[in-house]
Amino acid sequence: MHRRNDEVARLLDNIAELLSLHGENPFRIRAYTTAARNIGALSEDVEEIYRRGGLDDIPGVGDAITRKVAEYLETGRLGYYEDLKRRVNVAAVDLLEVPGMGPARAHLVYQQLGITTVPELLEAARDHRLAELPGFGAKLEARIAREAERVGARSRRLLLGVALPVAEEVAARLRAVPAVEAADPAGSIRRMRDTIGDIDVLASSTRPEAVVATFTTLPFVREVLATGPTRPSILTRDELQIDLRVIRPEEWGSALVYFTGSKEHNIALRSLANEHGWKLSEYGLFDREGTRIAGRTEAEIYAALGMDWIPPELREDRGEIAAARAHRLPLLVDVDDLRGDLHVHTDWSDGHDSPERMVEAAIARGYRYLAFADHSSSLGVAGGLTIERVHEQRRLVERLNQRFAPFRVLHGTEVDILPNGDLDYPDEVLAGFDVVTASIHSVFDQTRERMTARIVKALRHPHVDILGHPTGRLLLRRPAYEVDLEAVLQAAVESGVTLEINGQPDRLDLDDTWSRRAKEAGARLVCSSDAHAAVQLDYARYAVATARRGWLEPAHVLNALPLDRLLAHLRAR
């Protein structure tokens, strides 16, 4: 893993934050955040780039930032940053957590009242010391008091797997309203980010009041938080806030681009529009005279800007705009490209449904093959299979293959990688499986070196086909274990092991950026549901979404292979 890339990116972000508190020129601040983001997104190690003198080839990195990064890489320190920390009180950064407190107000509050923490801010608001400050007043003071109280208690981010189904249901119900021309989820949901801040839905109609009326009376509404002609907001029974925007049909495309984001992607598009002397906003693309050039569809807008339509999953300003202008966007893998699933559990270990039921569900989805991957014996809590049960299950697989032919059931396993890197079944047992996924389920707290060696050892095992959920992260709950993922990646490429993109909504592991990195390094990936029940076969869609965010095409995805080629691949190992 490129730890130094993240380190350098964080350093530059910190500088930007301090500069903003210092009341610096906003464009200089943005230069630092842009450089930070671009360095954070690099697939090459920033230190290697520095050694070959390539720092200023990185977009957004010029002379000044090159010098600063070089100093930091050489010495581990940056004098400029140390000075800045001395001049600006670092703690005042906390004030930016409070909605309504931006850099200017935080700076003022610090300068005038010496306030650096949220509790101090709250106290000052209650004592009515804020209202006295220039540009402040009674209303602003009350708002800041209200927001300061709620900091920390603010609702957390949501899993994509929670937000997306709700947003899709809302959009589908709105589409059923005759006055609605189009309705879709927008924002980070549409980009399929692994976690979501706000649930945004967009609808177009010439009769907004009818749309708002339907929206605010949906059957699962608990509370209407805001109404009004175009921007209503509801709270559902399961406490999810959903914001709707109703817009005019001729603005649908531009509004969808705008509300889908990302912010960085939008900024890049608008800069491009500027180069033509045009203006892009949520209302459309306009020429110098203010005449609308495009706006009704997204494709129209991208075409007018001289590029192909960009799938939402790629809209992160990570090179998609240049690729779209060159007509070299990847032809992203789609959920319909999957021919089967290589990681599902049955009720033989910790799954909910029988093997038969899982097969029937896979056939119903149009799959051609399915691999059971029940847990191995040491994973007692998950009902890991003893060697006898493995043999017994193999006989069942044979019967299922006769019964469901030409559908193919593969006998797989999700075998534990033990703390020393050995696998949880002896070699002769492993040799009997059609496909072996190796995963870590315990002893996560090893040192980075030991964990890396543990995984690399498993990857070199001749019977291992797939590395399951490679970083072990659980979204919103547990970070990835300490591991040198770059070394893991190289070992996987060398030994021909496929890396899993696990579709469980709280895993999505590998994530988007590492999936892209893996593809670039020549690794193959597999989009698996890790279903523990028949309905969860649908989690494959989240794995595919992650793969798409990682720029993957069908050719990079193992389970996009037809059965015969999959079997040839597995046999060749």
Add this chain to the structure above:
DNA sequence: GCCGTTTTCGGCCCGACTGTTTTCAGTCG
């Protein structure tokens, strides 16, 4: 601080909203 098929200097995304203000600054997305 960065960057250039209009520029090595003069720009840098756009609009809505809020609240403080007699024309606009700050924040947000």
